[in-house]
Amino acid sequence: MSESHSSICSDLLGRETAEATRRAMQFLERTGQDALLDSVGRRFPELALENPPVTKDAFPTSYGRGKSCDDDLLAGLGMFYLTQSGKLMLDCVSGHYQMIWGYNHPELVAAATEGMRLGIIWDNHANIPATPVKLLASGLTALTEGIGLDRVLLGVCTGTIACEAALKIMLMRYQRDKARVEDAPPVVIALASNYHGTSMATQALRGMWPDLVAGMAPALVEPNDPDELRKTFERFGTRVAGFWAEPIMMNREAIKLDPEYLQLARQLCDETDALMVIDEIQTCFWYPDVLYSLRIGLAPDMIVVGKGMTAGFHPLAGLLYRSELDILEQYDAISTNGNASLAALVALSNMALIRRERERIERVSRRLEGGFRRIAADFPDVIESANGKGLLAGLKLRDREDALSFHKALVERGLWLRVHAYHEGHRTILTKCPLVVTEAIVDWLLQALRDTLSKKDWR
Ligand SMILES: Cc1ncc(COP(=O)(O)O)c(C=O)c1O
Structure with missing residues (x-):
């Protein structure tokens, strides 16, 4: 300083x-x-x-x-x-799941500092976007052009606003194309215990505010249950406006959705002319492919990004979609702080780092995931399963009280991680290590988990 x-x-x-x-x-x-x-x-x-x-x-x-x-x-x-x-x-959870390169990564700090010295401004009106914002937009659409998503709404700060923009597009399109054939509110199929933000409409997607948000009926299904998904689509047919999913449910015990399950949802959306939204607020930028959908060969109609994109520097989020869904007016979905050049520059630096460190990221991710699986296998009396994919990882315990005590013991031991044990049946400790994690840190973390599990004095 x-x-x-x-x-x-x-x-x-x-x-x-x-x-x-x-x-x-x-x-x-x-x-x-x-x-x-x-x-x-x-x-x-x-x-x-x-x-x-x-x-x-x-x-x-x-x-x-x-x-x-x-x-x-x-x-x-x-x-x-x-x-x-x-x-x-x-x-071990990257702040609030957004500090993708941990705290104060020297290259990101240098990008922000040099950018500011150069004269890159912090923010400006959305009608006069500066080069970093345009480069970020074209960089993102370059990734998704192959799956037909060639537009990105970038003028929003938070994931909630980006998710809500997707919901608006979904419901507006329903009203335009389908509403006249139905005499009941559109159905949005989403996963039970989902989390797509904190506005009333996005919270309505998980069944909250039933008396306050009308005009849309959420239908909640259990993740990875293809029969229930098929039946729900069959039940509502063309009344389905769309399907929502987070591919790794970081707000529900790091449950990983089977790629086949997501492909089935894609097929059912096509059959009912419904839209598929993949909320990648948690997964985006955390894999070398940048977008998890690309990693698993999924082609949704819309993908929501945010959180890790600017590495926690200043929030920016975005919504990628096909050009025929470009139906919102500018002020239908905007944050006035959402055109932030300096934050966009940090996002570009983040993308460059991911490109450069791709192989190392694959390696440490595999090491951590494998280590979690081995822990689950070696402590079957306490651990039910290893959840998640790569650095987005969870250990599901057999008992809820154990999950809470295990978490408490780990935090006392100096590990900052989270526990999901506040809903019926949830009992998982969660980690989301930043991309800066090294093999030595992964090994240390795995050993710390093993040592704590072996001691059992926390039970
Ligand atoms: C999957 C998912 N969607 C949406 C959001 C909302 O993002 P924000 O907190 O930026 O509004 C979050 C936040 O944690 C999230 O995890």
């Missing part, structure tokens, strides 16, 4: 916070990966922020109002971060 920056940050955050952040960052930068791994879970009192300038009192209760700030993040680099109380953690 240069002097002028550090004094601005001292003024804004308080001198002690600025100094503690700098100290923590220097520690992360100067300590080698092996030494960091050896210290995961350790507390370094000399790196703690002793007198935090602020509490979480202004936060809503659901966001931690009144809770201690000890475990909150102070500084992060790659997969490692230090908490305010000086505990070293290994982040």
Whole structure:
């Protein structure tokens, strides 16, 4: 941090916070990966922020109002971060599933810094898009032209808005082409416990707000059950406006949809003239092919991208579709912060990194996936299955209470990962390591999971 920056940050955050952040960052930068791994879970009192300038009192209760700030993040680099109380953690879920290259990846930081110095502006009006945004748009459609998706709506910040744009297109097309033959609301088939964002309409897709959102009837089906899917399409026939799926359900125990199941959905959509939306907010950019649909040879009508695209720098999302679905007006789906040149530049840098590191990404992904499978095989009394694909991975336990206790023990051990155990039948711990994960970190993580499972003192 240069002097002028550090004094601005001292003024804004308080001198002690600025100094503690700098100290923590220097520690992360100067300590080698092996030494960091050896210290995961350790507390370094000399790196703690002793007198935090602020509490979480202004936060809503659901966001931690009144809770201690000890475990909150102070500084992060790659997969490692230090908490305010000086505990070293290994982040195995890439922040909130968006930090695709971990924290402060040097090349992405350099792209943003150099871009800013060059004069790339942060954001501007959508009617005068700058070169990075146009390059990102053409880069994305270059990927999907082969499956007929040659348009991308990029002027939206969050996945929710991009998903909602897909829903709008789906329902508008239904109204235009099919509504006159039916006297009942269009049916949207989606997977039970899906997550396509937090607007009311996207939450209605998972059965929420039934009395508040009318005009569309969600029909929820269990993932990977072809018979139920066939019956649901048969039951509603041409009333089906479309089918939605997340190919790896990172909001439901990392369930991987069978490619054959998705191809069946494609076929049933064709037969009923319905649209297929694949929500790749979680999967996009996390595989060397960039889009998971391309990896499995699937040709949806629309693909939603976001989250990892800008590596957490500033949110940008997008919706890819065929030109005949280009039916929205500009202000039907827009975020006024959605034309962000600097963020688009970081997304281009992200894509370049993925291209360059393709083979390594394949290798570490295989190593982690294989390691999870072996853990499931070696601890059959506790683990039911290894879920997911590549770095999007879960371990489903046999017992819900075990899943919660196992998760708690791992977090105490210094592993930041998530657990899905709050819905009936859910009992899975989840990881989504960033692409910066190394083979040594994968091996360390697998060993930490094994050691914790062997000890059983958490049960
Ligand atoms: C599959 C999926 N769709 C949509 C969203 C919504 O994205 P955002 O939080 O950017 O609105 C998420 C967020 O986690 C997601 O995982």
